[in-house]
Amino acid sequence: MSQEPESPLSAPSSGEKDLAQLHLGRKLWLARLALAWERAWPALWPALGIGGTFVALGLFDVLPVLPAWLHAIVLVAFAAGVLYALWRGLRAFRFPGVPPARRRIETVSGYTHRPLTLAADDLAGGRDDPKARALWQIHRERVLARIRALRVGLPAPGLARLDPLALRGALIVVLAIGTVVAWGDGLNRIARALSPGVGFTKGPAVVDVWITPPAYTGMAPIFLSAGKDDPARKNLVLAGAGATGPAIGGPAAAAAPVVVPEGSTVLAQLSGGWGTPKFVAGGFEAEFKPVADGTWKATAVVAPGTSARNLVVRQGTGDVASWPVAIRPDAVPSIRLADEPGTSSRGAVRVDIEGEDDYGFHGAKMYISRPRIELDTDDDEGEEAALKKFNASRVIDLPLPGSSVKAIKETSYHDLTADPWAGMEVTVQVVARDGADQPAVTDPVVITLPERYFRHPVARALVLLRKRLIFDPESREDVWNDLVNLGSIPGSFNNDSVVILALQTMARRLGSDEGLAAVDEVQKVMWETALRLEDGQLSLAEKRMRELQKKLMEALNRKDNAEIQKLMQELEKVMSEFLKEMMKGMKDMPQMAQPFDPNSTTMSPQDLQRMLDRARELAMTGNLDAARQMLSMLRELLENLKNGRFAQRPQGDQQSMQMLRDLQDMMKRQQELMDETHRRSQDGSRNGQQQDQQGAQRQEDLQKQLQDLLRRFGEMQGKVPKSLGDAELAMREALKELEQGKPGQAVPPQGRALEEMQRGAGELMQQMMRQYGQGRGRGPGRGFGRRQQFGALPRLLDPLGRPLPNAGNSASDDVEIPDESDTQRAREILEELRRRAGELGRPLVEMEYLERLLRRF
Known part of the structure; x- marks a missing residue:
């Protein structure tokens, strides 16, 4: 019989009584909860066991292997088992009351006389006896004093007697192993277990990746694929291991890094497999999003600065596809002035730019600036606007050959003689941008803008008045008086009614308007009137011609064939008007014409027309680069026209050009002879010795002409191109075979002779350019003057006998005009x-x- 704990010697105080009651209430609630657990756990164990078994199957991804109908039956069976076990176990469950809780505490604490039960009892008799009440109170106080030593104890559900085989332990072990196996993909596996028909029935993962480079790169989209028709990959996927898929083209293709430009858009699509896939490239990750049953898509952009060595598609715990990549950054473009801006014979500013970019330029602008100038005006209202407009930097768009040209070498002309800054020193800078909007800037260059000189006295007076009006807007009244005086002597400009009307209009505008509003319009009219007085309709036609040339170059860049043909027709008409006005001006002012040199003939309109027709034909056949170069040559000729013809070319240059024409003629005749020799060898008909002797004679004539050409070129240049010497040796070999009646064996040396002559023509031109210069026509006296028939020129020469390569006026010097x-x-x-x-x-x-x-x- 157990002995009760010793009672205290003194009764507790009233505060201690309150604490004892509170402590007892807490102990009772804990005891009730422990009893509830001991009753509920055995009732819940069957349902938890069934649910744990389902989770274990899900973690091992067993259920998705089953057919969809069987998977659904198993899922329903598990759900029914769980619900039935819960219903059966919890139907008789009641939450424990206070008496059972007291008994649990007394039992656990070792009290045999049930003191808590006695503490809850009341005095049954002797309520009126003071001594009995006192004794009862002392007894209760002693019982309450023992409450601090009470214990609730841990719950004891007693599953051991309900599970004698210890299945609960085996289930815990299986769940632990399943958690390790499915680590990182557990939730997805459980989701597949709850979804009949989703899982292995989709097959192994198949990944397709489309990489679309930015449009400005001109690169074709890149397509990568992994997982298709790959048995090894299928086995790995079914085993749950990650695998690396080859790109299209097999393992060799996968070994070579895929070049991906910065800014590319990557679209990845995955079908099959299991788990939520993820797209990984370096430190960048993108989640796939479901788009259909078992299909996922992800989109990412290769941002600047991305340094990824592999493009990986990850699903579950493994990589289902991986390709080595090389991220190509967009290099900063480079631009420079090939030469200082100069002036053409027509007074236009010539700008030569050279530059390189890895993907090509998408725009170039020329900025012209100068120090701020203060205008003399007291008009506060219009002063700010006038100053802002006058001092604003000029921004001019420069033509480019197209966004796909990586190396540019372009020449452009800009008529700035009407600008108020004409005759002043300005700073010129060119800014070019690539497709990624990265700028390239040239070094600043200080030049003097060309200023047009007017010979007509009235035109010169108008230009002076215009300058005065620009720099001193307050002199409007004086300018008005001068305009009136000019209008009073119409005989000085041949009573031109258009000029009379213009002078009256300008005077009226200046006399009626008090502010600066009329100054800008009057300046424009003054300039246009001066041009009319100076050269009639020539300047207007020249302006229109330049505008059409610019539009035509832009249309070539856009490859708009309909607009190209339309602009070609308009340019033909305007060019005809321009040349007509130029010839008319020469007849009206014969003193302006230069003395005619018998060794130098003029360019005819037919020569220029043939160039334009040729450019049209090239554009129609799709050879836009050659058409662009031909138009650039035509523009160069027109810009350097002065008094209707070019200045004379040096005599040595004329001799060199004649030798080139002779060489071109020999190349043509050698080609014809080789074709005839080949036909005879194929037909097998000799017709005796006559045809062979004729062919041998023609080959001998060509050989002698080439020897004479080599002699002349050696006397002039001192060095003969080696390729022409090889051509002479090949001709000698062909002659030998023809003399022996072997036309079939004569064809190969004839072909070598033709090839060496073509190579020699290029070497001759290079030597000529080094000795005489390229003749780019920067100003008067630097053009070429020999008139040539375009159809009879060598293929590599322009209508004036200049070599096309390195002409310096096109985007690419290696563009060959057919x-x-x-x-x-x-x-x-x-x-x-x-x-x-x-x-x-x-x-x-x-x-x-x-x-x-x-x-x-």
Whole structure:
């Protein structure tokens, strides 16, 4: 029999009584909760066991392997088992009351006489006896004093007797192993276990990646794929391991890094597999989003500064696809002035720029600035606007050959003679930008803007009045008087009614307006009137011609064939008017014409017309680069026209050009002879010795002419190109074979001779340019004057006998202008394509192919 704890010697105070009551209440609640757990846990264990088994199956991804119908049955069975076990276990559950809690505390604390029960009892008899009440009170106080020593004890559900096989322990172990196996993908596996038909039925992961570089790079989209028709990959995926998928092209293609420009858009699509995929590139991650049953998509942009070595698609705990990549940063463009801005014979500012960019330029502007100038005006209202406009930097768009040209070498002309800054020193800077809007700036250059000189006295007077009005707007009254005086002597400008009306209009505007509003318009009219007095309609036609040339270059960049042809027609008309006005001016003012040199003939309008026609043909056949270069050459010729012809070229240069023409003629004749020799060798007909002897004679004549050309060039230049010597040796070998009646064996040396002559023509031109210069026509006296027939010129020469390579006025010096035979062949091919495209009976695939071919035209 257990012995009760010793009672205190004295009764507790009233405060201690209150604390004892509070402590007892807390102990009772804890005891009730412990009893509730001991009753509920055995009732919940069957349901928890069934649910734990389902979770274990889900973590091991077993259920998705089953057919969808069986998966659904198993899922329903588990759900029914859990619900039934819960209903059966909890239907008789009652939350414990206070008496059972007292008994639990007394039992755990070792009190055999149930003191808590006695403490809750009341005095049954002797309520009126003071001594009995006192004894009862002392007893209760002693019981309350023992409450601090009471214990609730831990719950004891007693599962051991309900689970004698210890299945609960095995389930815990299985759940722990499943958690480790499914680490990082546990929730996705449970989700698949709850979704019949989702999982392995989708098959292994298949990844497709589209990389679209920025449009300005001109690069084609890149397509990568992994997981298709790859048995090894399938086995790895089914085993739960990650794998690296090859790019299209096999393992060798995967080993080479995929070049990805900065700013590229990456679109990845994944089908099949399990788990939420993730796109990883360096330190950047992008989550896939579901778009359909088992299909995911992710989009990312390769931001500047991204340094990724691999593009990875990760799903679950492994990488389902990976490709080595090389992120290519967008290099900063480079731009510079090839030469200081100069002045053409027509008074236009010539700007030569050179530059490089990895993807090409998308715009260039020329900024012209100068120190601020204070105008003499007391008009506070219009002073600020006038000063702002006068001192504002001039911004001029420079033409570019196209956004895809990585290295540019462009020449442009700009008529700034009407600008108020004409005749002043200005600072010129060119700013070019690439497709990523990265700027490149040239070093500033100080030049003097060209100022036009007027010979007509009235035109010169108007220009002086215009300058006075610009720099001293307050002199409007004096300018008005001078305009009236000029209008009073119409005989000084041949009674031109247009000039009379212009003078009256300008005087009226200056006399009626009090502010600066009329000054700007009057300045424009003054300049246009001065131009009319000086050269009639020539300046207007020249201005219109420059505008059309600029629009035509822009249309070539846009590859708008309809607009190109329209502008070509307009340019032809305006150019004809320009040349007509120029010739008219020469007749009206013969004193302006230079003395005619018999060794130098003038350019004819037919020569320029042939150049324009050739440019039109090139554009129609799709050779836009050659058309652009031909138009640049035409523009250069027109800009450097002075008095209707070019200055004389040095005599040595004329001799060199004659030798080049002779070489071109020999190349043509060698080509014809080689074609005939080849036909005879194929036909097998000799017709005796006559044809062989004729061919040998022609080959010998060509050999002698080439020897004479080598002698002349050696006397003039001192050094003969080696390629021409090799051509002479090849001709000698061909002559030997022809003399022996072997035309088939004569064709190879004839071909070598032709090839060496073509190479020698280029070497001759290089030597000529080094000795005589390229003749870029910066000003008077530097153009070329020999008139040539365009159709008879060598292919690599312009209409004035200048070599096309390194002409210095196009985006790329290696653009070769096809000769007329090439252009004719291209035209015939284009007509044949159009004819076939018009035959509706052709197969659909062929029609679509023809349409794609014709699209560029």
